[in-house]
Amino acid sequence: GESVGLHLPTLSVQEGDNSIINCAYSNSASDYFIWYKQESGKGPQFIIDIRSNMDKRQGQRVTVLLNKTVKHLSLQIAATQPGDSAVYFCAERIGGSYIPTFGRGTSLIVHP
Amino acid sequence: NAGVTQTPKFQVLKTGQSMTLQCAQDMNHEYMSWYRQDPGMGLRLIHYSVGAGITDQGEVPNGYNVSRSTTEDFPLRLLSAAPSQTSVYFCASSGGQGTRANYGYTFGSGTRLTVV
Numbered sequence: 001g002e003s004v005g006l007h008l009p010t011l012s013v014q015e016g017d018n019s020i021i022n023c024a025y026s027n028s029a030s031d032y033f034i035w036y037k038q039e040s041g042k043g044p045q046f047i048i049d050i051r052s053n054m055d056k057r058q059g060q061r062v063t064v065l066l067n068k069t070v071k072h073l074s075l076q077i078a079a080t081q082p083g084d085s086a087v088y089f090c091a092e093r094i095g096g097s098y099i100p101t102f103g104r105g106t107s108l109i110v111h112p
Numbered sequence: 113n114a115g116v117t118q119t120p121k122f123q124v125l126k127t128g129q130s131m132t133l134q135c136a137q138d139m140n141h142e143y144m145s146w147y148r149q150d151p152g153m154g155l156r157l158i159h160y161s162v163g164a165g166i167t168d169q170g171e172v173p174n175g176y177n178v179s180r181s182t183t184e185d186f187p188l189r190l191l192s193a194a195p196s197q198t199s200v201y202f203c204a205s206s207g208g209q210g211t212r213a214n215y216g217y218t219f220g221s222g223t224r225l226t227v228v
Contacts (some may be wrong), residue, residue: 006150009216043116043202043219044155089154098162099145099170102155108167 008087010107019077021106023090028071028074031095035064035075038087038105047075047088052095085110114138118203118220125193125227127150133188135203143206144186145170145217146178148199155202161186193227200224 013019025033033054036044050057050064051075057064062099063076073090093099119134137144147162147170157170161180175197177189180202190197201224204217 019182036219043204044217046216046218049216098143099157099160101157102147104152104154 008105009105010018010109012049012109012111013080015082015110015112017080018106019080019084019110020087021075021101021108023075023103023106025071025073025074025090025103026091026101027062027094028068029096030092032100033064033066033073034091034092034093034100036091036102037084038089040086044089064111067093069104070073080110082110082112084108114217116203116218117224118206119202120223121221122224123226125190125225126191127195127227129193131190131193131201133190133201133225134176135186135188135220136184136201137186137205137218138184139182139205139207139218141205141207141218142183143217144180144200145206146176146186146188147202148172148197149201149202149222155208158188158201195227198225198227 013101037045037047038044048059048064055066061078067072087105089102089105091102093100116137142163146158147155156172158176159178161167162185167178200222202222203220206217
């Protein structure tokens, strides 16, 4: 499981800080975006999604922001906890296609 | 409701051997996909299916076959294993088009395959 994080961009934060994980997507025709969390040794887990007709969506402690002008997506985690340590993937789905395309991921390390 | 179930969890194969990775979902999802995950590479799509009897190739299909005879099952076959196929394999399913709540994929826990 820990090998998933090798060579990935890494964000280190202190417990209690807010975390911002960024993702640049590639296709202006993408109409749906998803953030996944993958803990060591487990499969990716759905966190939050957003459609292209929105620029912000909030969940519990998480917010996703979408900037279509610069094709940028971010995931904000409030009051980051050690249990948030994981690899985070963004995924985009091009309108009319069936399957999302995943980015490389960012490793988030939360220090107690 | 088990979600997406993958078996086996771990497997070691010798070069040239064949095997089938099993994937089953009990959510009546239309879409199912197989991904492989290598260090630093993210998730790469191998094959996918949008319904029973329909399959298509993803980004890295060579060396793998799939079939979708039922909605529930989507097995992945390695025809002649090679060391380059050493990876973690994930199966995922989604409710598909028109199912707003399930555009996001549900993933299995993975199969860790080593080819020696």
